[in-house]
Amino acid sequence: MESLSSNKSFGGVQQQCEHQSKVLHCAMRFSVFLPPQATDDNPVPVLYWLSGLTCSDENFVQKAGAQRMAAELGIAIVTPDTSPRGVDVNGDTIADDEAYDLGQGAGFYLNATQAPWDKHYQMYDYIAYELPALIEANFPVSDKRSISGHSMGGHGALTIGLRNAPRFKSISAFSPIVSPLNCPWGHKALAAYLGDDQALWVKYDAVELMKKIKGDTAHLPPIKVSQGLADNFLEQQLKPHLLENAANQVNYPFEIKVHSGYDHSYFFISSFIDEHLIFHAQHLLK
């Protein structure tokens, strides 16, 4: 693992690193914010932040303004990239697509099964397992984890969080794609990455995962969703009511807050990121 940059921020340190991913078979960059409380003697919990379409690991770092509250609460934040990029370990160019919503910058946090994507696009395994193991081996952090994200990254946070409940203490999302089965972004990406059999898509669909939950839900990681009502993608792509309805059906610990006038941008995220950090802190620090 190589450190690419390190900047003091709110008494902590914002770093960007690169490492060779075994599951993605290529070099990957990620950013990590360590709050001032993080020391070898005092490992801190980690929030994983998954960004949306077109983003790298840097968008959240630069635009969300999360470091202030993370430093106050004593929480590390890890922001991975949104897909494999560049060239792989053999020097071959990683598959891409000219569109913004497929290929590089659009990994959809799943394990692809279809060529040409299956060789590298294994972002589900990377986020759920490889990256946390790397982070916990190399930084002064504990194994207490929460997960959050925006749009495609909200989809990633919800699906990875729901499928790995003991590994993540709490889940949140801004403006998430809650059901790839029910939106154009999802249909395009999942058809390409997983093939046309929609029965294989359900494990990457937060609404379908929610519908399958049975029994006592009190021990499961609570979910918090924030949604702007001036979001251009709300009706066609995001449809958070589908997840709200499914959560209510199974009595899942779920809250959604809607915000008049806010759009799909990082200006929405920065306005409410403190609320999400405090929500996760309640579950990470207890």
Add this chain to the structure above:
Amino acid sequence: MESLSSNKSFGGVQQQCEHQSKVLHCAMRFSVFLPPQATDDNPVPVLYWLSGLTCSDENFVQKAGAQRMAAELGIAIVTPDTSPRGVDVNGDTIADDEAYDLGQGAGFYLNATQAPWDKHYQMYDYIAYELPALIEANFPVSDKRSISGHSMGGHGALTIGLRNAPRFKSISAFSPIVSPLNCPWGHKALAAYLGDDQALWVKYDAVELMKKIKGDTAHLPPIKVSQGLADNFLEQQLKPHLLENAANQVNYPFEIKVHSGYDHSYFFISSFIDEHLIFHAQHLLK
């Protein structure tokens, strides 16, 4: 004046606009954050933020995280571009230089007298007069103004603020170039824009302006400077002690805070922008 974008942020609105500048003879972009308190019946004061080399109006908007505290305090923030750009009113390409520290993105907040710069590079008049008049005619703001900036923009804030004391209530700067007469960035830019006669440079040199102040200084706009001690440009380009010494000599209301470990980046600005906003609010809101 044309609105290019508008995003709700912390209950207020972050806008980007374009207008035809009369003093620069070209189209100029600027960004403005209006806090939720700003209405026609309740005009709010304005902080002008001047960015550093290579920046546009967008860097501060996206990276500083200033909107939260500005919304809390009820202060508007206007962020102009750092130079003329593109083409002028005749369709001629605005003069530029391949280097990052001269030409587009590097206007140095002065009125150029030398060709080819003199035709458009009149940023001093633009920031001190034309832009405030435009802002006050078109937004729900008062004529109470303060000024701040970073690096080259810190130089701009100090020199424009010191030369227009009644027009600006308070002045602050992060990591400012305090004396173009005493650094390589200053020598290169001022020689190109103003010619080789250094006697003509002194009105754009905060240290020289400070040295000329006489008599009672209690009514003059107080200055706050923040400087990171891990700033790569500190010793060769910035030299804030020159301004501190000059301010002490004339008993100017001046404070400087230095911060161990912080560098020249926006991570430093975001860590301490709240302090600067509170400083300006003390003078804008009284």
